Amino acid sequence: MKKIMITGALGQIGTELVVKCRALYGNENVLATDIRKPELDSPIMEGPFEILDVTDRDRMFELVETFKVDTMMHMAALLSATAEKNPLFAWDLNMGGLMNALEAARTYNLKFFTPSSIGAFGPSTPKVNTPQVTIQRPTSMYGVNKVAGELLCQYYFDKFGVDTRSVRFPGLISHVKEPGGGTTDYAVEIYFEAVREGKYTSFIAENTFMDMMFMDDAIDAIIKLMEADGVKLINRNAYNLSGMSIEPEMVAAAIKEFYPNFELAYDVDPTRQTIADSWPDNIDVSCARAEWGFEPKYDLTEMTKVMLEAIEHKDKVK
Numbered sequence: 001m002k003k004i005m006i007t008g009a010l011g012q013i014g015t016e017l018v019v020k021c022r023a024l025y026g027n028e029n030v031l032a033t034d035i036r037k038p039e040l041d042s043p044i045m046e047g048p049f050e051i052l053d054v055t056d057r058d059r060m061f062e063l064v065e066t067f068k069v070d071t072m073m074h075m076a077a078l079l080s081a082t083a084e085k086n087p088l089f090a091w092d093l094n095m096g097g098l099m100n101a102l103e104a105a106r107t108y109n110l111k112f113f114t115p116s117s118i119g120a121f122g123p124s125t126p127k128v129n130t131p132q133v134t135i136q137r138p139t140s141m142y143g144v145n146k147v148a149g150e151l152l153c154q155y156y157f158d159k160f161g162v163d164t165r166s167v168r169f170p171g172l173i174s175h176v177k178e179p180g181g182g183t184t185d186y187a188v189e190i191y192f193e194a195v196r197e198g199k200y201t202s203f204i205a206e207n208t209f210m211d212m213m214f215m216d217d218a219i220d221a222i223i224k225l226m227e228a229d230g231v232k233l234i235n236r237n238a239y240n241l242s243g244m245s246i247e248p249e250m251v252a253a254a255i256k257e258f259y260p261n262f263e264l265a266y267d268v269d270p271t272r273q274t275i276a277d278s279w280p281d282n283i284d285v286s287c288a289r290a291e292w293g294f295e296p297k298y299d300l301t302e303m304t305k306v307m308l309e310a311i312e313h314k315d316k317v318k
């Protein structure tokens, strides 16, 4: 029986990953952890929850032993824009937390997942149809963290035989938990503002293409990768993943199919625009398809329909 521990359970991915894993493997078999306590009515409290600062190795190991964990999904991290504002703290949290999680996986023989990101690429990376194996010279602290993390996952697999698995997530779009501190957050905020205000001012410029994916596809991809036959997995550092390559005007056009009067304006944030410009326009996902059957279900139109309906419902029941 799987006994899963998820760090960063209150984050944008962690929030939905906990719910999905509990539905698949049983409430009591998924330990959610985060540095802060969830609201009492949070779905996270429907199963085991513990406070954990991932930079506290002793506490992490104590939870792994107490809960008899066999699978670690390490999601706790600072995202790109926040990391750029506080690079030293970002290094301590992102790398210190990852090292502790990898050491827990090595010490207790855990199956291991942690996400990388398209942020692991930089300005010298081919921007179109970015290959699985290519130049990785990111110019953000977040990107440096993600490249180092990928190399650590490969090292722990090669040197210690840890079953490490990872993906390079694109921007993730969800109506469940609004993200914080990401460069791609415009693609989430725009849907909430479309429903609530009928307009949105984007901090990312038009024609700035980035890979994105609907959160349901992202969660399904994690489960599919973790359930895959390890013998077939060649890229133990991280797999390119994407559901679509979009820019703000494309999202606005999709929203206008449902909200014809929606208005999009721009007030570009130089820090996040610089990060976005350093990332690929679109990446090649053929390795993920070939090695473990990655197959996203949502395109921009379908995702827009689901996002707008869910936010309308969310606001109605408030």
Ligand code: VAH
Pocket: 079, 080, 081, 117, 118, 119, 142, 169, 170, 171, 172, 179, 181, 182, 183, 184, 185
């Ligand atoms: C960020 N949402 O913007 C994250 C993600 C590819 C972007 O890593 O930092």
